[in-house]
Amino acid sequence: MKLACRTLRYIAVAAVGLSATTVANAQAPRSTPEPIPRISRPDEPPDPFASMEEEMRAKRAIKFAEKEYRENIDRAHELADLGSQLGASYKKNQQFDRTDWKKLERLEKLAKAIRNAAGGSNWEIDSDKHSVSLTVNVEELLTVVGSLADRVEKTPRHVVSAAVIDEANVLLELIRLVRELSPKA
Secondary structure, three states: OHHHHHHHHHHHHHHHHHHHHHHHHHHOOOOOOOOOOOOOOOOOOOOHHHHHHHHHHHHHHHHHHHHHHHHHHHHHHHHHHHHHHHHHHHHHHOOOOHHHHHHHHHHHHHHHHHHHHOOOOOOOOOHHHOOOOHHHHHHHHHHHHHHHHHHHHHOOOOOOOHHHHHHHHHHHHHHHHHHHHOOOO
16 A cells, blocks of 8 residues: 555656646747748749738838837927926026926936937037026027927928937037026025
């Protein structure tokens, strides 16, 4: 009886081990064979599946580019909205409060995203030509925000606009100046 129980246990352990190994092997990734390139002769018509794949890739690339363009337009709308909110708040209080500082940070992030989408990168501007007056810099900032939003909306999807990049850089410099000149709330 003891021998039969012991044999049964060994068989059960072996069955569990075998099934675990089978499950693990079934879930292991298998390498897919490389497709063999088909050599076509000049008198042979082109492979319709290859052209379908190329067409699908092209359609995906177009959809991706349209999505990126739409996101950039949405950034420009948000940039314009934040600019008008900051302008109204500054006209009312002659300074920025805590929520305005957050909007200013968001404005900076949007300007960087627009600049990057237009193909630009970090760039330093001469700050000698800007005023030391906070009010003048805020007014100039609001003007550049409106101008940048308009340029982004008017720029076609396929165009890399140096004007958008330049205005985004000017806006980023003005944001930096406004931060330096205004008292912290």
